[in-house]
Amino acid sequence: MFSGSSSFIRRIQAGVAALTLCYAAAPQANTFEIHGSNTVGATLAPMLIEGFLGQLTGNPVSQRNAGKVNEQVLSASHQGQPLRVLVAAHGSSTGFKALASGEADIWASSRPVKAGEISAMASVADLADLTSEHVIAIDGLAILVHPSNPVNQLSIDTLGRIFSGAISNWSEVGGPDRRISLYARDNQSGTWDTFKSLVLGKAYTLATTALRYESNDQLSDDVSRDPGGIGFAGLASVRSSKLLAVSDSNAPALKPTQLTVASEDYALSRRLFLYTRGNSGGELVNRFIEYTQSSAGQAIVARSGFISQTPVAVAADHDPSVPESFHRLTSNYLRLSVNFRFAEGRTRLDNKAHRDLARVQEYLRQEGRPASDLLLIGFADRQSNELRAQMISELRALSVSKALREAGTDATAYTGYGQYMPVGSAGGENGARRNGRVEVWIRRDS
Structure with a gap:
């Protein structure tokens, strides 16, 4: 899924061949449209479209103003027919309205979908489902x-x-x-x-x-x-x-960096999303979504100035408040720039975490490292007592270990660290979400 291989390109080309015929009769029609966030649409979405169309067609990709402020059209020729993608960047809320009305094929959003929006689209697609919600980058506000x-x-x-x-x-x-x-x-x-x-x-x-x-x-x-x-x-x-x-409260002050934002430890980190109507947007839309999740797409995310979801190993810069026991636990490890997060109040992995499983596996494959080099450390938000927090943190680490094992990677080294080392204000909705996490550590090369 993340290799950007020649087979991936052939699948796109096979799927798009029939689509290009549909647009031959209406050469000015847009092949698909992305509406929504200016944060996503100003630079990142056009760069991803350019990379996708270039890889797909092997031809130059042109970019021009669509005639309105914050709107661009990117186009390329494929088998003698034009492929055109409109990016309209007028704000996240405008993107939802365009997706709901059928004007947009993809909604770009710099915030998660709201409960009311999920309800409004329920008869068409479940916007909270893995097939509809796609995290393309992490941003630090x-x-x-x-x-x-x-x-x-x-x-x-x-x-x-x-x-x-x-x-x-x-x-x-x-x-x-x-x-x-x-x-x-x-x-x-x-x-x-x-x-x-x-x-x-x-x-x-x-x-x-x-x-x-x-x-x-x-x-x-x-x-x-x-x-x-x-x-x-x-x-x-x-x-x-x-x-x-x-x-955030008593947690240490952090600047947004690759590690603090990618791990979502930074107090004002946020996810950038693309939303679709499940898999019903058509072959080309589905292949574009797959491209944004691939190593090639995430490399473009990094070049755009946002934070890629591709894991990297970083030497942890421990705050003075970090307990000595945690220093000892991680002294022979580097931290991977990914945290596994959970659906609110649960030990069930969220949509991003499901894709991060594959990213951790790909990291191990590319680095030639065994799964036994991984250490998973679970954390909990503040609970009524320490024993409950310890249990929740261990269950979360076990949940990630089990998910990796089911995906073919036997990561058995895991532990819980309870409600200690919070990265946000305990009890607050955002702080609790960030505190409830599983960090991923990789053994240093011997």
């Missing part, structure tokens, strides 16, 4: 300030007070005596939905003085020119602004 700003880190609660207007001068958070200017994404944006959920929550409301943007890049550029500015954007849009570290 970047908190941006002017390069001259001496402030280096802020807590989520402090960010909430800043963006609500309760804190209005940088001197109140250790900066200069300067009025704070607020920059925020617009209401159609999944980036805004994520920020509102993770930072503002139910306690705060965005100040009416905030400037609102459809474009991540434009927001970042304007912050970088304003010494009093602070804003938020996707990680790929840091550009000339300064990036702050963010802490």
